[in-house]
Amino acid sequence: MPSSPTRRKPRNCLWIPILLCLFNELSFAEAESSTILLPSQQNNADSVSTTFSAHCPAPDPSLNYRPVIGILSHPGDGASGRLSNATNASYIAASYVKFVESGGARVIPLIFNEPEEILFEKLELVNGILYTGGWAKNGLYYDIVEKIFKKILEKNDVGDHFPVYAICLGFELLSMIVSEDRNILETFDGANQASTLQFVKNINIEGTLFQRFPPELLKKLSTDCLVMQNHHYGISPERMQANQELAKFFKILTTSMDEYNKVYVSTVQAYNYPVTAFQWHPEKNAFEWGPKAIPHTEDAIRVTQQAANFFISEARKSSNRPPARKVLDNLIYNYSPTYCGKAGKGYDEVYIFT
Ligand SMILES: *[C@@H]1O[C@H](CO)[C@@H](O)[C@H](O)[C@H]1NC(C)=O
Numbered sequence: 570m571p572s573s574p575t576r577r578k579p580r581n582c583l584w585i586p587i588l589l590c591l592f593n594e595l596s597f598a599e600a601e602s603s604t605i606l607l608p609s610q611q612n613n614a615d616s617v618s619t620t621f622s623a624h625c626p627a628p629d630p631s632l633n634y635r636p637v638i639g640i641l642s643h644p645g646d647g648a649s650g651r652l653s654n655a656t657n658a659s660y661i662a663a664s665y666v667k668f669v670e671s672g673g674a675r676v677i678p679l680i681f682n683e684p685e686e687i688l689f690e691k692l693e694l695v696n697g698i699l700y701t702g703g704w705a706k707n708g709l710y711y712d713i714v715e716k717i718f719k720k721i722l723e724k725n726d727v728g729d730h731f732p733v734y735a736i737c738l739g740f741e742l743l744s745m746i747v748s749e750d751r752n753i754l755e756t757f758d759g760a761n762q763a764s765t766l767q768f769v770k771n772i773n774i775e776g777t778l779f780q781r782f783p784p785e786l787l788k789k790l791s792t793d794c795l796v797m798q799n800h801h802y803g804i805s806p807e808r809m810q811a812n813q814e815l816a817k818f819f820k821i822l823t824t825s826m827d828e829y830n831k832v833y834v835s836t837v838q839a840y841n842y843p844v845t846a847f848q849w850h851p852e853k854n855a856f857e858w859g860p861k862a863i864p865h866t867e868d869a870i871r872v873t874q875q876a877a878n879f880f881i882s883e884a885r886k887s888s889n890r891p892p893a894r895k896v897l898d899n900l901i902y903n904y905s906p907t908y909c910g911k912a913g914k915g916y917d918e919v920y921i922f923t
Pocket residue numbers: 650651652653654
């Protein structure tokens with residue numbers, strides 16, 4: 570067919586996907602050498618993914634390149650009743666989901682007030698856990714956070730690398746759980762403000778989320794207000810060090826200052842577990858637009874991206890390989906977020922579970 574210049578473009582658009590499909594089929598066949606499985610013969614929907622073509626072998630076959638993160642929902646609708654007043658409602662701000670996705674993982678919501686056996690079945694489908702911000706510090710929510718956390722420590726103890734990111738409320742809850750002291754927290758004036766991160770003197774950041782930060786960005790963390798704070802509670806470095814359990818479990822990486830220059834611990838990493846806790850919000854810079862104090866500079870966005878990359882790089886080390894179908898059935902893609910950002914405050918989008 571003679572191709573005029575105006576026709577060439579659409580023709581390419583048509584052919585490229587077909588050629589790509591063909592290439593995929595061929596390389597798949599090549600890798601499988603003699604047997605070519607029809608889609609209907611593949612009992613595991615994820616089986617293709619683990620078979621890299623002969624030309625592009627898996628960089629490290631021991632890693633999981635399809636990690637899934639469980640995010641625990643928090644009581645309420647995340648919008649002070651503007652979206653739902655159902656007493657059993659719980660929510661996940663979509664920024665946490667996007668944060669995880671931006672690191673190269675998918676999300677399964679763990680709905681905190683679901684029957685416990687369902688919740689813990691879902692825990693077996695993921696490769697890491699994210700505890701979000703919020704306010705709930707007692708009742709069923711606290712108990713579930715603690716039960717999941719203990720289960721995760723057990724998993725790590727038996728050699729299943731299973732990372733945790735605990736953000737804001739998550740930081741506070743892990744401080745309470747690890748210290749076994751529900752009154753361990755102090756009050757701070759850290760609401761709705763951007764801050765710096767001050768690194769502990771001579772701290773070794775190897776094996777922490779800061780390890781792969783570009784040096785110049787790492788430096789700016791302590792001079793520029795690149796992280797978002799929104800909390801009324803926290804813990805001072807002195808108090809954390811004074812508590813034997815906390816001091817044994819967590820290494821303090823950074824501190825920050827509240828409105829009245831009161832110093833609180835802002836980032837910790839467990840000594841013996843892939844557990845990082847943040848008294849700041851790595852997810853907000855790139856994905857929340859309500860509160861005006863959230864930094865959106867290029868550097869601030871890079872902080873979000875670096876933090877997401879480290880989390881998912883840890884999740885790829887998980888040896889958990891759940892049945893693909895069960896994963897698909899439980900992914901956050903089975904739910905739709907609700908836009909609530911027009912109020913100009915709070916979260917932009919939330920997933921609500923009732
Ligand atoms: C929830 O309750 C408040 C207070 O009564 C009310 O203003 C609001 O409209 C309710 N929200 C919904 C989604 O019905």
